[in-house]
């Protein structure tokens with residue numbers, strides 16, 4: 251820690267209201283490369299509103315957002331993607347009938363060289379090969395990338411979806427409850443992929459209600475309550491009990 | 503069978519399937535079974551009337567195949583994208599009638615045969631595309647489900663075709679009739695054009711980015727949108743393509759019947775959908791093969807013509823078609839099971 255590091259993502263005094271409902275109040279935090287940050291809070295605490303602000307689904311009413319030291323103002327989610335932020339929303343997922351490789355490259359298809367490429371012909375071979383390589387980098391071993399996603403288990407699908415985000419994100423991946431609906435064993439595999447993404451130097455924002463998962467995989471936990479940050483501390487300073495107390499505000 | 507739960511040691515990723523397995527998979531694929539069914543049906547008709555395997559009968563088959571294949575191709579795109587287009591049949595009728603009207607008018611004003619026919623073709627395509635645009639607006643803007651939106655244009659098209667034509671056939675065009683019969687061997691020039699267009703549609707569906715988006719949107723529109731695909735724009739384009747192909751089919755009927763008849767193509771949407779289902783596409787979208795549809799159209803064409811050929815009342819046609827749809831659905835569930843076995 252001798253070198254002073256620049257935060258890859260910084261929020262300063264972000265506030266957001268939906269009409270009269272105040273969803274976020276003066277939220278500030280910094281996030282660094284190679285760091286997994288847990289974002290926890292009760293239902294309605296403002297977690298989804300916060301990530302929608304970061305990923306450009308909507309704009310904050312006030313406050314500033316910096317990515318890689320530059321002040322940003324998103325016009326659409328596409329802008330945040332261009333700036334290196336990939337978001338895995340709660341229910342968007344993958345296209346089950348397409349192969350793993352096709353899903354990894356969905357919306358970013360590689361085209362053949364020359365005239366065929368200009369006519370929109372896909373370079374499927376290269377996509378399948380590169381998908382395999384990139385997934386391996388985050389610890390996902392795909393036996394055959396030609397397999398369709400529908401042939402995978404829930405945990406495998408989620409792992410591939412995170413692998414996809416990790417492959418395309420330059421700086422930050424945001425995961426909104428990626429272990430929801432997954433069994434214990436399958437969740438474990440998802441957590442492994444999160445760790446692998448971190449080791450690649452990405453910053454991971456991990457939203458989850460499953461506190462043991464959050465405690466296991468994160469370096470730092472930010473607790474939101476009624477739209478405001480009530481605690482931002484290294485994970486080592488929390489236990490399940492103290493975290494639960496901070497979330498509910500019943501005892502600290 | 504797992505990708506993360508039991509990662510194999512480095513460098514020992516699952517081997518590609520052996521040649522034997524690949525052959526077994528090929529033989530049990532829906533495509534091959536369909537092909538066998540097609541050949542069996544043809545042999546059946548030839549057994550009952552030995553003149554079935556003849557160049558004259560095959561040229562008839564190709565003409566009828568071409569009347570059905572473009573709207574079945576359109577329906578393949580639409581169904582894979584997760585929708586349905588019930589309006590293709592009546593779009594054939596309305597575009598054929600309007601096209602015939604324009605051709606008759608132009609020829610009546612000494613515009614010349616060939617230019618008139620070319621303009622007529624463009625008009626047919628344009629009327630079809632217009633119906634497609636109306637469908638697209640109802641589906642992507644007014645948010646009607648495709649079934650309802652295209653039911654509206656189905657009825658409207660059928661009615662308008664009758665209104666425009668006053669119930670009769672518009673125009674009598676011997677030049678078009680003669681040209682549509684010229685060609686070589688069992689092909690007419692018209693059928694060559696249609697077959698080339700069909701091949702292009704098949705290639706685009708399976709190897710282009712446009713086709714990939716079509717599958718992705720049918721499979722999971724939310725994932726497609728999150729991946730940056732403009733879902734509304736693509737869906738709109740698919741219905742416009744469908745209308746366009748129905749319009750061109752209207753022109754094919756014009757050549758075949760040498761005039762625009764309001765009953766041309768009416769009800770043909772059901773055969774198009776049947777061909778797609780027989781071909782193995784999923785009615786909920788996301789999955790299907792163009793070659794499956796092509797074989798489906800071929801089977802339906804052979805059954806339709808064959809029944810006439812062996813002097814069975816064509817009223818049996820629907821019953822036989824229904825049997826084929828049932829068979830196809832059965833095959834689908836069987837091959838889903840065999841995937842697990844192999």
Ligand SMILES: Nc1ncnc2c1ncn2[C@@H]1O[C@H](COP(=O)(O)OP(=O)(O)O)[C@@H](O)[C@H]1O
Nearest residue numbers: 268271273291292293294295296297298299300
């Ligand atoms: N689109 C919206 N319109 C109005 N209120 C909203 C909207 N989205 C969220 N809210 C409100 O904002 C607050 C924060 O919600 P949200 O960010 O979804 O919380 P969380 O994801 O932590 O459950 C809640 O009070 C919620 O009711």
Ligand SMILES: [Mg+2]
Nearest residue numbers: 294297298299
């Ligand atoms: Mg939420």
